[in-house]
Amino acid sequence: MKNYTALFLLSFLLTTGIHSQEVQIFTVQDFDLNGKVKTCLVITDYGRESFEFNKEGILTKTTTQYNDTDQDITYYKYDNGELVERRMESYKNNVLDASTSMANFYEIDTVPQRKVLEKIISYDKEFLEQQEYMYDDEGRLSKIITSNSDGVDETTFEYTPYKNELTTSTFTNGILEKTIRTSERKGPKGTLKVILTKEYIDGEPNIATEEVFNSAEKLVTSEYFQYDIEEKEFVSQKKLFYHYANGVLDKVVTKTVTTESAENYIFQFDSHEEKNWVKKIITPANEYTTRVIKYYPEEDHTTEPNEGRKK
Numbered sequence: 001m002k003n004y005t006a007l008f009l010l011s012f013l014l015t016t017g018i019h020s021q022e023v024q025i026f027t028v029q030d031f032d033l034n035g036k037v038k039t040c041l042v043i044t045d046y047g048r049e050s051f052e053f054n055k056e057g058i059l060t061k062t063t064t065q066y067n068d069t070d071q072d073i074t075y076y077k078y079d080n081g082e083l084v085e086r087r088m089e090s091y092k093n094n095v096l097d098a099s100t101s102m103a104n105f106y107e108i109d110t111v112p113q114r115k116v117l118e119k120i121i122s123y124d125k126e127f128l129e130q131q132e133y134m135y136d137d138e139g140r141l142s143k144i145i146t147s148n149s150d151g152v153d154e155t156t157f158e159y160t161p162y163k164n165e166l167t168t169s170t171f172t173n174g175i176l177e178k179t180i181r182t183s184e185r186k187g188p189k190g191t192l193k194v195i196l197t198k199e200y201i202d203g204e205p206n207i208a209t210e211e212v213f214n215s216a217e218k219l220v221t222s223e224y225f226q227y228d229i230e231e232k233e234f235v236s237q238k239k240l241f242y243h244y245a246n247g248v249l250d251k252v253v254t255k256t257v258t259t260e261s262a263e264n265y266i267f268q269f270d271s272h273e274e275k276n277w278v279k280k281i282i283t284p285a286n287e288y289t290t291r292v293i294k295y296y297p298e299e300d301h302t303t304e305p306n307e308g309r310k311k
Contacts, residue, residue: 022141023106023116023133025083026059026076033293035274041292055296069093082108089123098123114139175203190215198234208234218244248277 028037031051041050052061064072070092077085086104090097101123109115114135120128129148136142144155155177158169165183169176181196193213199206208225219242225234236257243251252263268279272295280289 023083023118025078025081028053028057028059030059032277034276035272036296036298037276037293038296039292039294043290043292045288082106084108096123099126102128113137176200185212187214192220193217205234216247218242218247 028034031040033040036055036057037053039050039052041048048065050061050063050065051059054060058076058078060076062072062074066072071090073089073091075085075087075089076083077087084106086106088102088104090100099122103121103123105119105121107117109117116133118131118133120130122128129146131147132143132145133141134143134145140159141157143157146153146155154173156171156174158171160167160169165181167179167181170178177200179198181194183194183196185192185194192215195211195213196208197210198208205227207227210221210223210225211219212221214220221239221241223239224237226237227233228235238254238256241253241255242249243253248267249265251265254261254263263285264283266281266283267277269275270278270293272293276291276293278291278293281287
């Protein structure tokens with residue numbers, strides 16, 4: 001099936017643990033931000049992207065600037081805490097491209113179980129795709145029916161608990177596509193959360209990733225596997241080790257069977273009460289990322305001078 005999702009430079013690179021097929025509402029936390037952030041402009045050597053949030057910390061607008069004349073702008077509209085509309089406008093040579101600009105409309109029904117209907121229409125009035133999301137009694141996504149010019153696809157989700165594990169299996173038209181197993185493991189400094197993701201092609205195993213998070217929900221290792229058809233097992237290709245100093249990423253060590261390399265991270269933080277990093281440097285490549293962050297003014301909760309006094 002075609003993918004009509006807007007291609008952001010940074011949006012989905014900054015988010016973790018989000019299922020790509022489910023309707024999502026993004027917040028400041030998804031972009032590694034703290035506090036009442038109003039706007040965040042991210043500047044790299046390959047482009048700029050700005051994010052705007054409402055006072056509740058929910059994403060309302062994203063602008064991806066590729067050069068002086070080309071940009072994508074995405075608007076998010078909500079009603080009673082639900083995403084009801086998303087518009088992606090693509091500008092080329094400072095002119096709106098109606099054929100690649102599109103609007104996503106969402107209709108929500110909660111009786112008897114939650115159901116979301118998404119319709120995707122281009123700005124030149126061409127119907128692109130419709131997706132129907134259905135949820136089970138526990139509020140978990142159970143099925144997605146996708147309809148477009150290529151036909152109809154059905155994606156189903158199965159949830160299998162076992163002791164302290166939960167495996168979510170994704171099937172497309174009855175063929176296994178992905179499994180995600182979330183479990184807990186005892187570590188020297190507390191309980192670790194382990195997420196093992198296996199991806200399949202035509203139902204056959206292909207690649208896998210294992211991520212381990214500490215009790216502070218910081219990623220400590222990520223290991224990448226390729227399926228060996230002859231050995232009939234997943235074989236490790238590389239493993240990354242994440243090191244922190246005072247809760248801030250300090251170094252990432254990458255190991256393979258024959259090599260080992262390291263990247264060091266240097267962060268500069270702003271002076272806001274809930275601090276955010278405004279500059280990141282990765283060495284030895286000397287990659288720079290700058291963030292310009294603006295905040296909503298803090299609300300004044302001070303008591304009126306005469307409040308509580310007897311007349």
